[in-house]
Amino acid sequence: MGARKKISAEERKEANKTLYFAKLNGVPTSPRKMRLVADMIRGMEVNKALSVLKFSSKEASGRLEKLLKSAIANWENKTEQKADNANLYVSGISVDSATMLKRLRTAPQGRGYRIRKRSNHVTLFVDTKNTNDNQI
Structure with missing residues (x-):
């Protein structure tokens, strides 16, 4: 590994130490359906x-519930x-498309x-709310 790459990788690792997140890769659900639940x-x-996720009737809500519990555990660790x-909240959630299985009917x-079976990647960020009354 080159010196520049090594320096940037170490900087990225240091930045990730202050972020609390969990990732779920290759979920066999279309990104559009997952985004509906993520927006909730x-x-x-x-x-x-x-x-909200526990009592939602969407299939994607079960996977997001498990991912949110993982992000909370990461924050605790x-x-x-x-x-x-703690005053934890979902600070960010992104759903990106992943590989697509192409089939013929x-x-x-x-x-x-052509049938396109879509999948997605989900990244969920958790953070604490600052309750400082002195900030303006």
């Missing part, structure tokens, strides 16, 4: 987001505090229709 919890307090008394008269 963006900016919410963690406990409220967990309850890095800060060595409990999430119960037989069609009449010797044709074939």
Whole structure:
């Protein structure tokens, strides 16, 4: 590894130490369906987001609930505090498209229709709300 690459990699590692996140790669759900659920919890307090995901009828909500619990556990490990008394909220969530499986469905008269089975990557960020009254 070159010197410049090594320096930038170390800077990136230092920056990630202050971020609390969890990633879920290759989820076999279309990104559009996952974004509907992600938009429901963006900016919410963690406990409220967990309850919203638990009682949502969408299939993607189960996976996001598990991912949010993982992000909370990551925050607890890095800060060595409990999430119960902290003011945690979902600071950011992004859903990006991943690989697409291309399949053929037989069609009449010797044709074939293309089926695209989409998947996505989800990154969820958790942070604490600052309750400083002195800031203007």
